[in-house]
Amino acid sequence: xxxxxxxxxxxxxxxxxxxxxxxxxxxxxxxxxxxxxxxxxxxxxxxxxxxxxxxxxxxxxxxxxxxxxxxxxxxxxxxxxxxxxxxxxxxxxxxxxxxxxxxxxxxxxxxxxxxxxxxxxxxxxxxxxxxxxxxxxxxxxxxxxxxxxxxxxxxx
Amino acid sequence: xxxxxxxxxxxxxxxxxxxxxxxxxxxxxxxxxxxxxxxxxxxxxxxxxxxxxxxxxxxxxxxxxxxxxxxxxxxxxxxxxxxxxxxxxxxxxxxxxxxxxxxxxxxxxxxxxxxxxxxxxxxxxxxxxxxxxxxxxxxxxxxxxxxxxxxxxxxx
DNA sequence: GTGATCAGTCAGCAT
DNA sequence: ATGCTGACTGATCAC
Numbered sequence: 001x002x003x004x005x006x007x008x009x010x011x012x013x014x015x016x017x018x019x020x021x022x023x024x025x026x027x028x029x030x031x032x033x034x035x036x037x038x039x040x041x042x043x044x045x046x047x048x049x050x051x052x053x054x055x056x057x058x059x060x061x062x063x064x065x066x067x068x069x070x071x072x073x074x075x076x077x078x079x080x081x082x083x084x085x086x087x088x089x090x091x092x093x094x095x096x097x098x099x100x101x102x103x104x105x106x107x108x109x110x111x112x113x114x115x116x117x118x119x120x121x122x123x124x125x126x127x128x129x130x131x132x133x134x135x136x137x138x139x140x141x142x143x144x145x146x147x148x149x150x151x152x153x154x155x156x
Numbered sequence: 157x158x159x160x161x162x163x164x165x166x167x168x169x170x171x172x173x174x175x176x177x178x179x180x181x182x183x184x185x186x187x188x189x190x191x192x193x194x195x196x197x198x199x200x201x202x203x204x205x206x207x208x209x210x211x212x213x214x215x216x217x218x219x220x221x222x223x224x225x226x227x228x229x230x231x232x233x234x235x236x237x238x239x240x241x242x243x244x245x246x247x248x249x250x251x252x253x254x255x256x257x258x259x260x261x262x263x264x265x266x267x268x269x270x271x272x273x274x275x276x277x278x279x280x281x282x283x284x285x286x287x288x289x290x291x292x293x294x295x296x297x298x299x300x301x302x303x304x305x306x307x308x309x310x311x312x
Numbered sequence: 313g314t315g316a317t318c319a320g321t322c323a324g325c326a327t
Numbered sequence: 328a329t330g331c332t333g334a335c336t337g338a339t340c341a342c
Binding site for chain 1: 314
Binding site: 181224225228231232233236 | 318319320321323
């Protein structure tokens with residue numbers, strides 16, 4: 001038989017009065033076993049308890065169902081909480097990455113400016129030297145600056 | 157009176173056979189009004205229809221509830237879909253920003269290397285010039301390189 | 313059996 | 328009345 005929440009079997013009769021503060025479903029005590037016990041007891045202990053209470057199989061089955069429902073309630077709550085957390089986490093990381101991105105972009109711009117400036121000065125020196133036909137030290141060839149030149153052309 | 161899904165009133169009796177493909181709840185026809193009509197008809201038209209069918213107030217009330225339930229079913233589906241989309245969107249944006257970040261970092265490293273190289277060459281020229289007591293053109297002072305120096309010290 | 317997840321249902325709020 | 332959302336439930340899957 002299928003059970004649609006035994007504890008709320010308000011069918012074929014007047015609806016069970018729900019708590020005014022609806023959301024936390026009323027805690028019950030079925031056949032002398034409270035929800036709290038039902039939820040928290042170890043399965044073995046619960047079985048012992050039910051045995052000691054001389055419950056019928058149907059009653060036991062109902063309690064088991066109720067136990068399952070209580071657990072499910074918590075699972076659902078946990079899941080909702082995790083989803084909420086995850087969402088927040090994602091948004092947080094996104095913001096963080098955005099900040100990082102801005103910082104890096106700033107640094108990038110600064111470096112580009114320095115590069116441009118330095119290149120200018122370097123070019124000035126080179127021009128100065130070549131105009132006077134000065135022999136230059138090794139490693140100071142002008143054609144090593146292709147990359148910078150490209151960028152400076154773009155940005156100036 | 158509260159109604160816990162009239163259309164599933166399988167209480168006090170054997171459970172209603174559910175479709176094998178359980179999820180889409182069986183479409184019903186109550187008092188000669190199909191779910192489809194119930195869901196899609198304009199309220200005015202629905203009222204007309206119910207009037208023309210000579211339904212009792214209770215029957216009307218049941219149909220109204222069923223209509224509400226059908227709508228709610230869709231609302232929930234929509235909401236879940238939107239949440240799913242939103243989640244995907246967030247993750248997508250995060251990945252995108254991550255890629256951007258990597259690209260920028262790469263560019264950053266490249267520029268730093270260029271700066272270091274250029275600075276080296278520049279310093280070589282300056283040394284060369286000062287060693288020979290050459291007069292330099294304006295704008296080529298060595299002390300303008302503080303920033304680069306700091307970095308190059310860190311990185312070399 | 314237990315935990316997680318999905319779709320459906322309802323209460324309650326907002327429009 | 329309608330749309331939306333949080334909480335709860337049962338079904339179902341994975342372990």
